[in-house]
Amino acid sequence: MAREMTGAEMVVEALKDQGVDVIFGYPGGAVLPIYDVLFDHQHAIRHVLVRHEQGAAHAAEGYARSSGRPGVMLVTSGPGATNSVTGLTDALMDSIPVVCITGQAPTHLIGSDAFQECDTVGITRHCTKHNYLVRSIDDLPRILHEAFYVAQHGRPGPVVIDIPKDVQFARGLYSGPQNIEHKTYRPKLEGDPEKIEQAVSMMGAAKRPLFYTGGGVINAGPEASRLLRELVAATGFPITSTLMGLGAYPASGKNWLGMLGMHGTYEANNAMHDCDVMICIGARFDDRITGRLDQFSPGSKKIHIDIDPSSINKNVKVDLGIVGDCAHVAAALLDRWRARGLRADAAALKKWWAEIGKWRARKSLAYKNSSKVIQPQWAIERLYAATKGRDCYITTEVGQHQMWAAQHYHFEAPNRLMTSGGLGTMGYGLPAAIGAQMAHPRALVIDVAGEGSILMNIQELSTAAQYQLPVKVFILNNEYLGMVRQWQELLHGGRYSHSYSEALPDFVKLAEAFGAHGIRCDDPADLDAAIAEMIETPKAVVFDCRIDKTANCLPMIPSGKAHNEMILPDDEDLEAEIDAAGKALV
Amino acid sequence: MNAPAAPLSPYSSALGKSNVETHTLSVLVDNEPGVLARVVGLFSGRGYNIESLTVAEVAHAEHLSRITIVTSGPPEAIEQVGHQLERLVPIHTVTDLTLRGSAIERELAMIKVCGTGGNRDEALRLADAFRARVIDATTESFVFELTGAAAKIDQFVELMRPIGLVEVSRTGVAAMSRGKDPM
Ligand SMILES: Cc1ncc(C[n+]2csc(CCOP(=O)(O)OP(=O)(O)O)c2C)c(N)n1
Numbered sequence: 001m002a003r004e005m006t007g008a009e010m011v012v013e014a015l016k017d018q019g020v021d022v023i024f025g026y027p028g029g030a031v032l033p034i035y036d037v038l039f040d041h042q043h044a045i046r047h048v049l050v051r052h053e054q055g056a057a058h059a060a061e062g063y064a065r066s067s068g069r070p071g072v073m074l075v076t077s078g079p080g081a082t083n084s085v086t087g088l089t090d091a092l093m094d095s096i097p098v099v100c101i102t103g104q105a106p107t108h109l110i111g112s113d114a115f116q117e118c119d120t121v122g123i124t125r126h127c128t129k130h131n132y133l134v135r136s137i138d139d140l141p142r143i144l145h146e147a148f149y150v151a152q153h154g155r156p157g158p159v160v161i162d163i164p165k166d167v168q169f170a171r172g173l174y175s176g177p178q179n180i181e182h183k184t185y186r187p188k189l190e191g192d193p194e195k196i197e198q199a200v201s202m203m204g205a206a207k208r209p210l211f212y213t214g215g216g217v218i219n220a221g222p223e224a225s226r227l228l229r230e231l232v233a234a235t236g237f238p239i240t241s242t243l244m245g246l247g248a249y250p251a252s253g254k255n256w257l258g259m260l261g262m263h264g265t266y267e268a269n270n271a272m273h274d275c276d277v278m279i280c281i282g283a284r285f286d287d288r289i290t291g292r293l294d295q296f297s298p299g300s301k302k303i304h305i306d307i308d309p310s311s312i313n314k315n316v317k318v319d320l321g322i323v324g325d326c327a328h329v330a331a332a333l334l335d336r337w338r339a340r341g342l343r344a345d346a347a348a349l350k351k352w353w354a355e356i357g358k359w360r361a362r363k364s365l366a367y368k369n370s371s372k373v374i375q376p377q378w379a380i381e382r383l384y385a386a387t388k389g390r391d392c393y394i395t396t397e398v399g400q401h402q403m404w405a406a407q408h409y410h411f412e413a414p415n416r417l418m419t420s421g422g423l424g425t426m427g428y429g430l431p432a433a434i435g436a437q438m439a440h441p442r443a444l445v446i447d448v449a450g451e452g453s454i455l456m457n458i459q460e461l462s463t464a465a466q467y468q469l470p471v472k473v474f475i476l477n478n479e480y481l482g483m484v485r486q487w488q489e490l491l492h493g494g495r496y497s498h499s500y501s502e503a504l505p506d507f508v509k510l511a512e513a514f515g516a517h518g519i520r521c522d523d524p525a526d527l528d529a530a531i532a533e534m535i536e537t538p539k540a541v542v543f544d545c546r547i548d549k550t551a552n553c554l555p556m557i558p559s560g561k562a563h564n565e566m567i568l569p570d571d572e573d574l575e576a577e578i579d580a581a582g583k584a585l586v
Numbered sequence: 587m588n589a590p591a592a593p594l595s596p597y598s599s600a601l602g603k604s605n606v607e608t609h610t611l612s613v614l615v616d617n618e619p620g621v622l623a624r625v626v627g628l629f630s631g632r633g634y635n636i637e638s639l640t641v642a643e644v645a646h647a648e649h650l651s652r653i654t655i656v657t658s659g660p661p662e663a664i665e666q667v668g669h670q671l672e673r674l675v676p677i678h679t680v681t682d683l684t685l686r687g688s689a690i691e692r693e694l695a696m697i698k699v700c701g702t703g704g705n706r707d708e709a710l711r712l713a714d715a716f717r718a719r720v721i722d723a724t725t726e727s728f729v730f731e732l733t734g735a736a737a738k739i740d741q742f743v744e745l746m747r748p749i750g751l752v753e754v755s756r757t758g759v760a761a762m763s764r765g766k767d768p769m
């Protein structure tokens with residue numbers, strides 16, 4: 001069945017065999033043979049010409065996260081590869097399956113500091129799940145298919161395939177993806193049955209149980225979210241989630257406590273602190289989540305379900321670690337819970353919910369609204385109200401606006417929020433929105449942005465124009481690198497060193513220059529109409545939403561504090577809350 | 587006055603307080619370009635210690651190499667090292683020989699000693715006691731070859747120091763589990 005062809009043809013053939021129909025890329029000398037083959041396959045593979053390779057990487061991430069399929073990017077050697085590094089790192093931190101094909105100087109020039117040569121596999125070794133330098137045409141078909149396998153199986157992540165130009169020209173035998181499995185890499189999907197029994201017993205005996213879930217549930221596919229919902233319904237336990245896990249359990253669900261962590265809700269964080277059995281599914285006890293580690297949920301027995309054995313006992317020692325895929329383990333838990341006829345301790349659970357009710361009554365997401373100036377929380381609420389019920393995908397940049405979006409936009413389904421969680425990459429949102437829009441051409445895709453972040457990959461508006469992608473950029477413009485300003489207020493006595501966004505462009509004119517539609521709104525009374533205009537506009541929109549410049553993102557667990565030491569919106573003196581040790585943390 | 591409290595890092599958890607142990611890990615890998623860089627990079631990137639590292643191909647037809655790493659840290663950190671190594675795609679197996687217990691560990695060293703007269707006699711006597719072989723000799727020097735556990739080599743080197751130790755070259759530890767079962 002093997003057919004003879006060139007390396008460049010193999011790349012395109014492998015993409016087709018892998019079911020890839022969209023790639024994000026930017027050409028250059030070292031990938032010209034592949035681009036030449038793409039020229040003949042434009043009907044099968046749509047190539048999106050980004051305006052910067054970082055954009056290609058984030059677009060591939062947005063595509064992957066919103067569709068559940070791997071994102072593919074194609075860039076040239078040297079600067080093409082180095083420009084991709086931030087996006088690859090982002091995908092590694094958030095476990096997003098991305099296959100990145102890079103061109104390389106011809107084999108005989110490798111190591112000679114040739115034009116646009118760089119040690120791509122060396123540079124990307126630390127920011128990929130795995131990478132390959134293809135030294136021979138004979139290895140190319142296997143590596144291409146193996147890369148897709150590795151990117152998607154186990155804990156997903158980015159994989160780089162570095163292909164020297166002579167290998168792209170060389171002829172060899174191509175074989176398809178049949179039986180492509182890695183010879184050693186075989187992630188474990190099923191949880192250990194004995195541990196499942198133990199977990200179910202612990203859940204049955206719990207008095208103050210809590211589900212704490214994360215991006216792993218979303219990565220495990222829609223079935224995992226469905227099973228999680230069933231598990232929550234069957235047990236009646238409360239549930240909270242990390243930023244990356246939002247939507248796996250619906251925000252309208254009655255057991256939902258809201259997001260946890262540094263900007264999580266009072267009820268979620270206090271429940272984490274006071275629970276007696278914590279069931280962590282596909283989350284990783286990140287420092288944004290745990291707060292002060294030595295006071296993290298001191299009284300609880302912890303169950304941790306993760307496909308990556310290295311996540312278990314990494315930051316927090318747990319009582320029961322179960323290695324496996326979230327969907328498989330959730331199914332097994334549910335199965336055993338039912339088969340053993342277990343029920344939550346109704347009296348204890350009632351008491352626990354009553355306690356949670358008291359925390360909820362603190363209304364930690366409350367804010368003072370104003371009729372004069374748009375409050376950021378209100379802007380997100382209105383955005384939510386206007387888009388509710390629509391087929392809508394939200395991406396974000398990084399900063400206060402990201403947290404406000406997470407707090408006040410209510411996610412009902414998985415794969416609907418694309419945000420840079422682990423790396424916190426400003427400039428992620430617009431290219432990610434382009435990727436999501438490519439995956440869902442008819443959906444409404446909105447990048448909730450800050451005026452600072454959006455300028456980091458603003459060039460991608462040109463991509464949106466070229467492919468007529470109607471992405472909406474909703475900028476919460478506070479004229480500040482707001483999250484930096486907030487920390488300077490809290491930690492540095494209000495010395496606002498270099499955090500004012502000076503010399504901002506006129507975003508309406510900027511939109512027009514890029515062929516998009518520009519909207520500006522600074523009056524709360526006009527907001528709903530302006531949002532409606534944005535949604536109705538059939539092309540890309542840049543919405544300059546002028547908000548309160550000094551609003552802070554609360555509630556907040558100050559650095560170095562525990563879950564039960566949150567700053568709430570009605571606290572007076574914010575600065576006094578953080579001690580010297582806390583100030584040293586990020 | 588009270589000493590200022592040590593700054594609390596989110597990374598130095600309750601985990602960090604336990605005792606430091608030394609473990610020998612035996613890692614079977616695909617012998618492909620860059621695999622050693624991946625392993626070493628993992629240690630430096632995550633701040634783990636390498637006390638010794640040896641690597642060589644052990645099965646030519648299958649392209650397999652064995653890397654033997656002696657690392658030190660709290661037991662939880664060493665468990666992490668093992669899991670992080672297992673995440674690397676070209677790695678087949680990671681065995682913590684210290685956890686398994688009673689592994690055999692050997693190292694080879696060459697030790698150059700320089701001296702005259704009574705020192706030469708003393709060096710030879712000690713070498714004999716340690717079963718070190720002379721593999722090079724001049725009228726003023728010897729090079730000894732010594733195989734054994736790392737501690738035995740340490741001890742020999744210390745004894746040679748006052749006699750006229752010039753330099754030492756060691757291979758690092760190779761290790762294997764006892765009994766009939768493979769690692
Ligand atoms: C590439 C990058 N550089 C720097 C930072 C540090 N940083 C985090 S939030 C932030 C401010 C973002 O400002 P803006 O986009 O206006 O969002 P706001 O916080 O005002 O909502 C900065 C500089 C980062 N996360 N990413």
Ligand SMILES: [Mg+2]
Pocket residue numbers: 399450451452476477478479480481482
């Ligand atoms: Mg801002």
